[in-house]
Amino acid sequence: MAKVTMLNMAGQEAGTIELKDSIFGIEPNQNAVHAVVKNYLANQRQGTQSAKTRAEVRGGGRKPFRQKGTGRHRQGSTTDPSQVGGGIVFAPKPRDYRYTVPKKLRRLAMLSALSSKVGEQEIIVLDSLNFDAPKTKEMIKVLENVKAAKKALIIMAEKDENVIKSAANIPGVRTALVSTMNVYEIINYTSFIVTKDAINKIEEVYS
Numbered sequence: 001m002a003k004v005t006m007l008n009m010a011g012q013e014a015g016t017i018e019l020k021d022s023i024f025g026i027e028p029n030q031n032a033v034h035a036v037v038k039n040y041l042a043n044q045r046q047g048t049q050s051a052k053t054r055a056e057v058r059g060g061g062r063k064p065f066r067q068k069g070t071g072r073h074r075q076g077s078t079t080d081p082s083q084v085g086g087g088i089v090f091a092p093k094p095r096d097y098r099y100t101v102p103k104k105l106r107r108l109a110m111l112s113a114l115s116s117k118v119g120e121q122e123i124i125v126l127d128s129l130n131f132d133a134p135k136t137k138e139m140i141k142v143l144e145n146v147k148a149a150k151k152a153l154i155i156m157a158e159k160d161e162n163v164i165k166s167a168a169n170i171p172g173v174r175t176a177l178v179s180t181m182n183v184y185e186i187i188n189y190t191s192f193i194v195t196k197d198a199i200n201k202i203e204e205v206y207s
Helices: 030-044 103-119 136-145 161-168 183-188 196-206
Strands: 002-007 013-019 123-126 152-156 173-177 191-195
Touching: 013 196, 030 103, 030 183, 103 183, 103 196, 123 196, 136 161, 152 161, 152 183, 152 196, 161 173, 191 196
Parallel strands: 002 123, 123 191, 152 173, 152 191
Antiparallel strands: 002 013
16 A cells, blocks of 8 residues: 655644555556546537528528629529528537446546556645635645645545635635546646545545
């Protein structure tokens, strides 16, 4: 098992924690991570784009000008895609981009993302993270104390409104629960800040 030094909110060492190799110590599978990230981004698309085809634009009843003698190319309708105000060729229409990937692949990608954070030493484990009231300044101070990167993802075991609100207005910082964290966000944020309780819950969920 890999041992990681725990820090307190002041940035001081607060002991060590052992991480399960089956969750935080596997060989990252980049193909799995890529497939799941691609799926996540596809599922975020609204798919509301729309344009009119030549059958849907207004006009096109009569021939715009005579066949010969104008010096222009022949044209039979103002709705032709080559005309200004004409329809769009292969016009995009509303569609659903969502699709699913196998559960085993999602699990492998998650374990790969977690393991990569440990391997690249981008994981920061806190013994606890709590505030008496929402204080953005206090959260900024904690992030500075633990030497977090500008882009930091904070993972909690349970929902804590004080923590969420304290981080809400800090650019590049996001909070999530163990139940809502995803592969895309884990690899997209440089620092992976996780509490001791969240580590225990992750190991409970993915064991």
